[in-house]
Amino acid sequence: MRDRIGVLGSLCNPPHVGHVALARAAAAQLELARVLLVPTGAPSHRPAPAEGPDVRWRLAEAVAADAPVFEASRVEVDRPGPSYMADTLLGLAPLGELVLLLGSDQYAALDTWHEPDLVRARCRIAVAERPGTPLPPGDHETIAMEPIDVSSSEVRRRVRAGEPIEGLVTPHVEARIRADGLYL
Numbered sequence: 001m002r003d004r005i006g007v008l009g010s011l012c013n014p015p016h017v018g019h020v021a022l023a024r025a026a027a028a029q030l031e032l033a034r035v036l037l038v039p040t041g042a043p044s045h046r047p048a049p050a051e052g053p054d055v056r057w058r059l060a061e062a063v064a065a066d067a068p069v070f071e072a073s074r075v076e077v078d079r080p081g082p083s084y085m086a087d088t089l090l091g092l093a094p095l096g097e098l099v100l101l102l103g104s105d106q107y108a109a110l111d112t113w114h115e116p117d118l119v120r121a122r123c124r125i126a127v128a129e130r131p132g133t134p135l136p137p138g139d140h141e142t143i144a145m146e147p148i149d150v151s152s153s154e155v156r157r158r159v160r161a162g163e164p165i166e167g168l169v170t171p172h173v174e175a176r177i178r179a180d181g182l183y184l
Contacts, residue, residue, distance in 0.1 A: 002096040002097045003095070003097065005034060005035075005036060005096040005098055006027060006030070006032040006036065007038060007092060007098050007099065007100050007101065007123065008022065008035055008036065009040065010040065010060075010152075011040045012056040014059045015060060015062075015169070016150050016151070016152060016168055016169050017168060018148040019063065020070070021146075022145065023037070023101070026143045027069045029143055030099055030126055032099060034069065034070075035101065036072075036095075037060045037063065037072050038076055039059070039072070039076065039077055041053045041076035041077045041078070042080075042081060042083055044083055057077045059173055060073075062172035062176040063170050063173050065170075066173070067170060075092060085119050086114060086119050089118075099123060099125070101126050102128075103130035104129045104134065105133040107138065108136050125138075125141070126141040126143050128145050129145075131148075154168070155168050155169055159184065
């Protein structure tokens with residue numbers, strides 16, 4: 001039997017405690033051997049952030065240091081061109097049975113993704129409810145967890161405003177943000 005591997009794609013700008021909670025809940029409930037945190041290399045659906053892929057990769061490594069359920073993956077960071085989940089899943093397929101972890105907001109938008117039918121064909125999909133977006137019907141597994149109202153954009157805003165971010169990101173992520181002078 002092949003291992004079940006969770007795949008959590010994110011801009012990782014920065015990864016936050018909501019990502020960690022989702023990974024932990026999914027690993028426990030779906031019997032995942034591990035959860036790959038996949039920082040987006042070149043976003044295909046929005047402008048690239050000021051923080052480049054290698055900076056966001058270091059943030060993914062930092063959250064993995066605090067959350068052993070995670071393993072940071074460079075699959076998108078190292079691939080040239082736009083990052084598409086259909087391509088990412090193809091590259092990760094040899095690792096095991098893939099389970100794409102999504103919030104309900106992203107699941108609701110899945111049909112707008114590049115080659116959504118290939119995404120569905122290359123993995124199982126598991127969905128957790130996000131604040132403001134109830135779990136939609138569909139062919140997916142459900143991740144039961146208390147919704148966590150935190151976002152990367154809120155973390156960046158708080159850093160720019162000089163407000164604390166403790167409790168919104170893990171200690172290693174906060175240290176990396178401070179050490180690299182990110183989001184100022």
